[in-house]
Amino acid sequence: GSLQMYVDPLPQMPKIRGYGFQQGRVVPVNLTIGMFQKKWKFHRDLPETPVFVYGQCADSATFPGPTIVARHDVPLAVTWENHLPDRHILPWDPTVPTAIPNHGGVPTVVHLHGSAHPPQSDGSAFAWFTAGFRETGPAWTQATYSYPNVQPPGNLWYHDHALGLTRANLLAGLLGTYVIEKPEVYAPMDLPCNGDDLHLVIADRSFNADGSLYMNSTGAAPLVHPQWQPEYFGEVVTVNGKAWPFLAVHRRRYRLRILNASNARYFNVSLSDGTPFHVVGSDASYLTAPVTVPSLLISPAEIFDVVVDSFASPTAEVEMLNSAPHPFPTGAAPGPLNGKVMKFVVTPNGPRDPPDNSTVPDREVPYAGVASPGPASETRHIDPVTETPRSGTTELWHVINLTGDNHPLHIHLGMFQAVKMQQLLDLQAFAGCMAQVNDAVRCGVDRHAVGPVVTVPEHEKTWKNVVKMPPGFVTTVVVAFKLVDTDQPYPFDATAEPGYVYHCHILDHEDNAMIRPLKLLP
Ligand code: C2O
Ligand code: CU
The missing domain is CATH 2.60.40.420 (Cupredoxins -  blue copper proteins)
Incomplete structure (x- = not known):
């Protein structure tokens, strides 16, 4: 049951x-x-x-x-x-x-x-x-x-x-x-703090009847892999280690630091009463100004830092729902189980509850390095050459996704952000050439990357650690191998062994070699 x-x-x-x-x-x-x-x-x-x-x-x-x-x-x-x-x-x-x-x-x-x-x-x-x-x-x-x-x-x-x-x-x-x-x-911004500043670590899991974790190891298909499965999906949604928990809240502002720690499942979360999210940060940086959204698409390993304003609606019980298909974006829609995340139970403020002095700030902190497809010291089409950027520089990477899935790209050390997402036209011909030649320039990526451009969401325009790569698109990212708030190089030797990596953060993909070394040059 x-x-x-x-x-x-x-x-x-x-x-x-x-x-x-x-x-x-x-x-x-x-x-x-x-x-x-x-x-x-x-x-x-x-x-x-x-x-x-x-x-x-x-x-x-x-x-x-x-x-x-x-x-x-x-x-x-x-x-x-x-x-x-x-x-x-x-x-x-x-x-x-x-x-x-x-x-x-x-x-x-x-x-x-x-x-x-x-x-x-x-x-x-x-x-x-x-x-x-x-x-x-x-x-x-x-x-x-x-x-x-x-x-x-x-x-x-x-x-x-x-x-x-x-x-x-x-x-x-x-x-x-x-x-x-x-x-x-950051304290002067008066974000909700202490007991109103909450972490939500979301992770899907499957359990055996005896309570143990279930991980399918029967293999993707006999000829593909004897044990490895392409994506782990569990039907139970846990938050902070509890299956579909509830939280008693008052009518005041809360800060929710939401991490999707799932192996492979994307979450598209929203609140059942329509309360929006005021996004103040994503991954390891703040936004330059908060962005208000009705829902948040969160890939594995992605983090959104949001303020929820008071649960001001008359509804006393507010569910956090999930509408992301798995695999994302073309898989099965969530069902009655994995379509729900948790519930907030709104209780009236008592006379002894402290007043809510928090705000949603109207302005946050700007970064020195402005991300635009402007001057970069190196432009790369990501194909099987080990990447060797120089410490202290900024690069443009064009990441080509020829698969049917969205993949969350994570780069160690470098903070990055998407500046352009453009669909590849005549994808089959391009994919066929890439399968044989494996060289984006020789396969004429510029002739194919001429489809519709999808705009980068405002609440993802900051220095990220994970950027979602849509299928059939070339996603251009600016990668900074320096401190993004001061424009200074790192105050440590980033060029030493064993170097770093970048990889897909669907863990089943990462473990099956969707990972590459990243060696910084002085
Ligand atoms: Cu969050 Cu290489 O990992
Ligand atoms: Cu992947």
Whole structure:
């Protein structure tokens, strides 16, 4: 039978401060965060589920993990420790290139998604390690990662990145949110704060009757892959580790930092009473001005930071709905289960409720680097040449999507944004040529990329970490390999080994090699 919706309250994950105080001054700290196997209750009526989760100790570990709150310009060191058992709780799949330890254990490595940090702290898929660092991958160099937090403030997340195991390790629960704050600039905007500032980590899952996570490992088709499936879709929608939770709210403003942490499912969320979202940021940056939208299309790994104004409608119960087909955009429409996300139960303000002094700011913080298809130091058609941009520069990439699916592109280190999305005409001829020659210029991309232009949504016109690539389109993105708020180069050596990667953030695609190295030149 299916689970009853809206019976578990929405939790907020524990917060860990990524800085300390000494004599009233903010100082750097070192954190140790572990990965533990434990049991997690996803729903009142579902037996406990074995999960792999992050926490400062097993007891406090949560699905998703704790929220790390870092300060702009205050470096943070994190020692990530693997305390996982010898065997994975999900099927191990040797049919894709994967980390295989000789002595058992679960290979893991942590990537801080959206962050500008040295390559040795990037969480290379080849820098994996098992429990107690008993075994390490070929790119492993250090147990403690350093995050300089020099980029603009915004919303990031951390998650596993082990070779061939990313989809299983995230499915198991190895993910959490990370915030970079800059209070002197952003506090005056009077966004909803403290108890009115909420994280919503959305992730679809499937469960067996005994409560364990279900991951299909029967293969896409006998001749395609014996175990690997092209996309993981679960019919249960979880938010902050609860299946279809509810949240009691008052008639006041709330800030919702929404992360789609699903492996493959896109969400197109809206509120059932028509309350719009005032988008103030996306991924690791703020917008230059808020944008009001009735719904938000959120790809895997994408983040939107929104203000919801008071739930001002007379409706006492407001559902968050999902209308995105899976796979996106041409797959099945969501059904009665995965078409719902959570419910807000509006309760009247009591006399003791504090007044709401928050606002939706009318102006936010501009960035030094204006994104337009203007001067770029390098223009690339993305085909199988390893990319080698220069540190401190901006590039234009034309990303060609010849598949039928939308793919969420993620670039490590570089922040980027779409400036043009143009449909390819005579797609079959172009795709046929690309299949043989694999060279966009020789296949005449400019002759084909002459179809209708789709405008980039206003609320995505900021420095992003994930950009959605529509099928049959050439998407032109501006990629900045420098600090986008100051126009300065990174204050660390971004050219060191093992470099970075860019990839599709549908984890099943990423694990099956839809990922490429990215090596920065001085
Ligand atoms: Cu969010 Cu390479 O990952
Ligand atoms: Cu993909």
